């Protein structure tokens with residue numbers, strides 16, 4: 001395992017505290033700036049994988065290197081600083097309901113600010129333009145001063161994403177970031193995550209339910225099923241047979257933004273490779 005990978009997992013396994021195995025022998029290596037979508041049926045282990053990648057959960061087997069460090073060997077202060085270089089996007093962002101949108105977005109940089117600046121920003125938002133610009137990218141600039149508990153689930157998801165765009169981390173880990181968005185907004189939002197990675201050089205890993213979104217926006221797809229990597233391939237090489245095998249437990253349907261569709265009647269604008 002060398003230091004230059006943005007993320008390296010080697011033979012990683014995870015058994016949850018209740019004995020449930022979530023991951024087995026997962027080996028993945030991402031170069032800095034790489035963009036990877038993790039796809040797979042429900043329960044495949046996508047969330048578990050991202051939590052391990054973000055040093056939120058410790059693997060029970062194997063080795064993990066994150067931005068050149070081995071997170072679980074760091075003292076608490078260094079682990080905190082490492083986590084501040086990672087942007088986590090959750091399906092349901094853990095944002096206190098009474099917080100204003102602007103404060104939630106500015107919180108993206110709390111880990112990098114001094115204690116005094118962080119406290120001052122909580123009392124009096126310091127970078128209104130910066131927060132507004134991040135929200136505008138997700139078509140939410142008009143909700144800047146709203147309270148988060150006045151937002152819909154999809155709006156809240158976009159606030160969580162704006163927070164990470166504002167944070168500008170080196171590694172973005174997005175766990176089903178667009179599950180509550182309509183197809184047009186989902187496309188916009190995933191496009192903005194990809195643009196952020198292109199513009200800043202950030203490495204991006206996103207778990208996605210919608211196969212068409214993954215194929216459209218990502219260079220590389222990792223298919224996960226029952227805790228194991230079924231394939232790890234450039235998007236252009238992901239074939240219908242590979243997807244069929246990955247989603248075999250879900251019948252003949254592939255999950256997409258436009259709704260499930262039968263593999264046999266594949267008419268969606270998927271890259272040519274996926275229609276083979």
Ligand SMILES: Nc1ncnc2c1ncn2[C@@H]1O[C@H](COP(=O)(O)OP(=O)(O)OP(=O)(O)O)[C@@H](O)[C@H]1O
Pocket residue numbers: 016017018020021022040041042043044045046047048049
């Ligand atoms: N905290 C937990 N305790 C025990 N088992 C868990 C826990 N979290 C997840 N699991 C189990 O680990 C396996 C993988 O779950 P995980 O949430 O990682 O899958 P997923 O691919 O993200 O699923 P989904 O697409 O439905 O969100 C599942 O069998 C799940 O039941």
